[in-house]
Amino acid sequence: MSRSKFQKILVAQGGGPTAVINQSLAGIALEARKVPDIEAVYGAFHGVRGIVNQDLIDLGKEKKETLEGVAETPAAALGSTRDKPDQAYCQEIFRVVRAHGIGAFFYIGGNDSADTVRIVSEAARAANYPLRCIHVPKTIDNDLMVNDHTPGFPSAARFVAQAFMGADLDNASLPGVYIGVVMGRHAGFLTAAAAMAKTEAGGGPHLIYLPERPFDLPSFFRDVKANMERHGRCIVAVSEGIADAKGVPVATTLTAHIQKDAHGNVELGGGALADYLGKAVKDTLGFKRVRGDTFGYLQRSFAGCASDVDQREARAAGEKALQFALQEDRDGSVTIHRAAGASYSANYQFTALEQLAGKTRHMPDEFIAASGADVTDAFRQYLAPLLGSGLPKIQRLQRHKVAAIAGDAQ
């Protein structure tokens, strides 16, 4: 085999962290140790910014045990950024990677990070600098095109499922309306994961509102009222990105100061949406016990709730990234696909950056119930194998009724 096209590689992480993004980092770093031609694996702190700032570490000097421990630790071990490089930024990147003789750049991130890889890739070609640019997928939003699903999503989905399992039982204990607001600016996958918490007929979540369907208050009130009448309680999963028929997010109408990040994404954080919907239910429907939670950063960073399937796949995505970089004569993104067959398995392909950079994948129609406020069995079948092993088992009492006192109505 001929000498590989690069001897030094650089890894960085971009966008919102996940529970398994470090698995991909470890996958790249440890896979590189199997390749004799690769002399150095550098890591840049806080994404592309760490390259420009020369905030670099030598991952080759990290012990294997350290990398294995880091792989199991949530959030980005190399730090992250939401910087979007322009041409000047790219030239700064090239100055640094050229000085260090770096021949391949691996960026672990979502659709904005894929766009960063595309920008750097195109700028490198234009500058005639031989830099192999590889995007490694990661996002709890599960909104990367081409992919069946993305590393980080299954673990966040598991958190959401476990949260709604508990919220449903808690609400059954003290009945009322419960509204849980879940991350997902444009794609409803993570909110839809709440459906996996339903462990008995009539149990919650009873309603699931996704950004893929227009949200309007009268329908919401009607749906909540119907469930309260039927079950005496109502568990609602709401995406932070729900929007009206004109596409205006409900949350933006509540926020006085709208923040945008460098990629133009509106920040929808804070507890306002849950509080607003809760108050609306109280005021309009008159139900007394209405509670709302905003899952916020807990759902993407909680330590100790990763899906083992997700961990293995994120690791494999990193390993495959290095293999593709060596085998392929082009830049691209590692994409995850579901193998045909009765039992679940994933495979990995190498996809042109243009197919996913800066684009958003939405929940397909076959995953959304006709009501617009629930998911389908197809979605449950899609998600079930991703959540991993050891999910909590919910057990309820069999409830053998005791007869009322003779003469009393029960």
Add this chain to the structure above:
Amino acid sequence: MSRSKFQKILVAQGGGPTAVINQSLAGIALEARKVPDIEAVYGAFHGVRGIVNQDLIDLGKEKKETLEGVAETPAAALGSTRDKPDQAYCQEIFRVVRAHGIGAFFYIGGNDSADTVRIVSEAARAANYPLRCIHVPKTIDNDLMVNDHTPGFPSAARFVAQAFMGADLDNASLPGVYIGVVMGRHAGFLTAAAAMAKTEAGGGPHLIYLPERPFDLPSFFRDVKANMERHGRCIVAVSEGIADAKGVPVATTLTAHIQKDAHGNVELGGGALADYLGKAVKDTLGFKRVRGDTFGYLQRSFAGCASDVDQREARAAGEKALQFALQEDRDGSVTIHRAAGASYSANYQFTALEQLAGKTRHMPDEFIAASGADVTDAFRQYLAPLLGSGLPKIQRLQRHKVAAIAGDAQ
């Protein structure tokens, strides 16, 4: 041994559910099966209300495997209530328990539920009805007098610790100010548990605000600013119950409609406090990236985050409750105490209801740092053995720096 004073017993659950309240239920029900004299174990749905409503089930007919599964399931399997019985309510209770020949009443709950047991106990004595009344401790707030700690608290504390572990790593990835608001109306134990997430020098949480110390915005701003200057980021744990020097909760000044439950407790829920503090930091200190989460119901109901120590102790509290009911000739509460010795172990005593009914235990001074915005090592030593086994291990990179390009400042 003479025939026991009662042949039929009744169990119910009160107040906010926990991750292990069903362990105590299973403890009572399964321990009762060892006593030949006990002919029936009934459960009332939704606490004392279930007695009045004759919403009773026969727990003796539940399979052992079902009860074991229920024990591992969070939230109150029998449902809960916040009803506080008056004299008329008590007479309704006696009518039902008399008709069923019930001789002992076990109520699993916090200080309000202990007060309910006291009320029922006194009313039974006044009515000359021979009802043995036993309170079994439970509360995530850890605010029951006499007890070293209370079942439910260790599991909620574990959730809070794991949440802040992840939040700290997430914030290190994308630095800024993070504010996590934790439950605990009057007692800061659960908020203080955030301290267990600190896994490196300079790591978060950097500030912990408890209801036991007056909160004022200028000190808060000064503390946050100091940490931002020192670490470039700041993780803050805030109790929902923080109050100013006059004792007025900060949250109540933010809530237009103050709700009170039957026990006179003000409801402090919603995301307003986190949003308010976050906005105040942004506006006053000018830091751009400020995020806030309100842990809300997640921290008390999340499925799959129980402390195994907590599970065992909650089970033991239920078993001991039955044993005390048989052995003692008085009503009372099972209390948990820490055995002297180098390694942690708990023991159980039987305490008069008056000593804890309706009373609130606060964080002792030796658990609160002199700064008023942190805990002491004594608190960490107190909490560490309660969190149980298998806590997430946080591993960071060793970070072997790469030298800057010759001539460049780094």
